[in-house]
Amino acid sequence: MKFIKQPIPATLLADGDWVAVRLQADEPEAERVYLAYALTTQGIAAQIVPVVLLDDWGKEIKGLALYEWVSEHGWRFPRAELFGVSPHGQQEQYFLRDMELESPYVVYGAADKALPIADWARVQAVLISDEALFAPEPTDVPPDMTGPLRASRVSWWRVPPDTTDLSFLEPPEPAVK
Numbered sequence: 001m002k003f004i005k006q007p008i009p010a011t012l013l014a015d016g017d018w019v020a021v022r023l024q025a026d027e028p029e030a031e032r033v034y035l036a037y038a039l040t041t042q043g044i045a046a047q048i049v050p051v052v053l054l055d056d057w058g059k060e061i062k063g064l065a066l067y068e069w070v071s072e073h074g075w076r077f078p079r080a081e082l083f084g085v086s087p088h089g090q091q092e093q094y095f096l097r098d099m100e101l102e103s104p105y106v107v108y109g110a111a112d113k114a115l116p117i118a119d120w121a122r123v124q125a126v127l128i129s130d131e132a133l134f135a136p137e138p139t140d141v142p143p144d145m146t147g148p149l150r151a152s153r154v155s156w157w158r159v160p161p162d163t164t165d166l167s168f169l170e171p172p173e174p175a176v177k
Contacts, residue, residue: 001084001085001091002051003036003049003050003084003085003117004036004037004049004051004063004064004066004084005034005035005113006035006036006037006064006147006148006149007032007033007034008021008035008149009027009030009032010022010023010024010031010032010033011024011033011111012033012110012111012123013164013166014121014166015164015165015166015167016166018124018166018167018169019121019123019124019166020126020127020166021033021035021107021109021123021125022127022129022159022163023127023129033110033111034110034112034113035107035108035149036049036107036109036120037049037105037106037107038087038106038107038108039070039082039100039103039105040099040103040106041094041099042098042099046086046094047086048085048086048092048094049084049085049087049108049117050066050082050084051083051084052066052083052084053066053069053070053081053082053096054080054081054083055073055077055080056079067105067147067148067151070096070101071151074099074101077096078096078097079095079097080095080096081094081096082095082096082099085117086117087106087108087117088117088118089116089117089118103153104151104153105148105151106122106153107122107123107149107152107153107154108120108121108123109121109123123154124155124170125155125156125166125169126154126155126157127157127158127163128142128156128157128158128159129158129160129161129163130158130159130161131160133158133159133160134160135160135168136158136159136160136168137159138157139156139157139158140156141156142156155170157169
């Protein structure tokens with residue numbers, strides 16, 4: 001199953017259990033990182049990385065537009081069906097009524113979009129390089145940021161450009177079972 005991925009100009013940094021995405025300028029030669037966004041179920045907090053959504057009339061919603069559709073129409077279509085994969089790679093299907101529609105998306109990232117989702121890393125933070133800084137500082141989501149990353153469960157930081165040590169981040173959440 002091909003789950004929804006978003007390519008962004010960035011690099012993926014890993015430091016022990018911490019994983020962050022460092023945004024880059026969107027230039028043709030910029031390195032790309034692929035992000036996938038999981039929705040979370042009510043109750044057991046299972047996650048599903050979407051492939052497609054079928055609304056009440058069987059219309060398919062695909063691609064990154066799925067997240068906007070869920071945000072705008074999810075409450076009115078509780079019987080819409082969401083098909084996708086768990087973070088471990090198992091095929092999953094849920095009705096929208098089963099989902100925490102207000103919960104921020106869980107972010108997974110990989111430098112290779114062909115990797116199975118089970119090999120993608122859970123992303124805890126987004127880093128924005130700032131040459132004027134000597135130490136990392138928490139920041140707000142940039143106003144020009146659009147799409148699912150804006151509504152995701154990550155912390156945002158301005159950091160010196162050479163930052164590779166991610167120990168300033170909060171300890172990561174336990175892995176999904």
